[in-house]
Amino acid sequence: MNVHGDPLEDVLALVGTASSLSAGLVAGGDWAVAFAAAPAVKFNAVRRGNCLLLAGDVVYALAPGDCFLLTRPIEFVLASDLTLPTVPAGVVFAGADVARAGTGDDVYLIGGRFDFGERAGALLLDALPAVVHVPGASDAASAMRWALEQIEAELRGHPLGSALVTEHLALVMLIHALRLHLSAAPPESGWMAGLADPIAGPALRAMHAEPARAWTVADLAVLATVSRSALAARFKRVVGQAPLDYLTRWRIELAAARLRRGDDTVALIAREVGYGSESALSNAFKRITGHSPRAYRSSLDR
Template sequence: MDPLTELFSSMRVRRAGFTRMNAYAPWGVESAGDPAIKFVLVVRGSAVLTTKSNPTPIPLGAGDVFIILGDEPYQVCDHESSTMAACVDVDAQRIGNQIEFGGGGAVTTFVSGFFEIDRLDAKPLLCVLPVLLHLKMEQERTLAFQSVLELLATETEGPRLGSDAAAARLFELLFIHAVRAFTQECSIPKKGWLAAAADKNLAPAIRAIHAEPKKAWTVDLLAREAGMSRSAFAARFKSVVGQTPLGYLTEWRMHKASRLMEANSVRIAEIARSVGYESEAAFTKAFKKSVGTNPSIFRKTVFGHKPTLAKDPLWPG
């Protein structure tokens, strides 16, 4: 199983929703940011996007998609001089899943949506993606990706049986296709496991680690999976991923272990064995070094509904 498939398969969507908005010039919408993953598809018309970390205006046209990860503040408008209205005020004009907003001029139609994913599920992916993904219409898209966008636009045109559930699932598919498209572009991150998963030399080793995290991997064995010499593999892995092969293996094991801890019926010793540690003591030492606390405290704090440690990065950015 490739790492993206594994991550998407384990992600649990907590909450999802969508809106179809007709914005009539002049108009402007601003968001202070929230932790959900947000999608916007421009169905027709044009707009301008700015975010806190990308203040340079980004022109948007029909067919463009942008995705904002995390709590990044952003603004979307028909023109930079337009007055901005807060998202909550615009949302107050909602009728069902439809919003009509603006000054009565030329119309821009958006389909926007959001979903929330468990923080620990999403951490390995979100730490290697930029805050903003902008996929322009003129960029080459697969037929499947374009089909999802067209289905989303059609599904949100008007109320129909099961439309909310269909739209929520289409947004999940959109996320998968967007990340896949991002990995195939020259803008792929220079470091991180996502870059390695798209690297023809390193990808076999990454897939091997994810397929068998409990195996007693060595740098020699992983280099053999990659079809490279030990020294060349170790140097390339460190350059692309930003950590050593065995360091990455440990981080992935700790991520797997943290997910298993949600089930209180599974003992720490069993979790340790499932991720490749022969003793609970060795696992506890590795977990504390990686996460900053021992497994039992982590389980109680994170899954006992105490949010203190949930904000700490399990994976370094």
């Protein structure tokens, strides 16, 4: 039996993660650039030099190799000195392949955005802080540094297919950044907190590996090597839901994604996400979402 599901991979696939790279920023001397709030998840990585980030009311000192993600639409400032007057990013980046601020080139950043589907907030972003700062100096960040080096090489040389390559490399960077953040500061509750838990984690991975399987709490407890009552209590405390409630909600997320992205019949989707009949899926779907699968699909066409 395969019990090595990857909930992070599943969620990123489900929410339709896409990335794009924007122009790099070269800066030096005295400089400060103000960025407007963006609906997408913004990221920047420092490839050379040091600078300061002001996001919300928190200041972060950024060093070479550092990366940050903004998971909410908030304004932010990048600067050599935060007391300096700022220049709007729209002015600095207008028509530039590589934007420039201040004088000199002792600082170089690359940046871009991640776009997600409609369920990203509930499934992923709401569990993360508004600013995810990932220091790049540690040994654990070596894979992220590699991805950033490759992105920089693609942006510098523009070989054939570079846009597609950088998009994929940015997703690699995102996964490594999330891994590092979750390792250093796991959320207190939710499925991401469960991943790091020695008891809830095996049960979570098993349900993601085989969501259509008729799991029981007893089955999951065997994988976690604890009693049924111990698994049920620990899972609910860490994840915030009972194990089978989590399974039901994940199946409904899978079914909803299938309804959004294709024209498979409700009966086929029901079988493939773990329900024995269309009516069984319809009842669960309406209980969780407030709509029947058919009504949900019809609403997408309006």
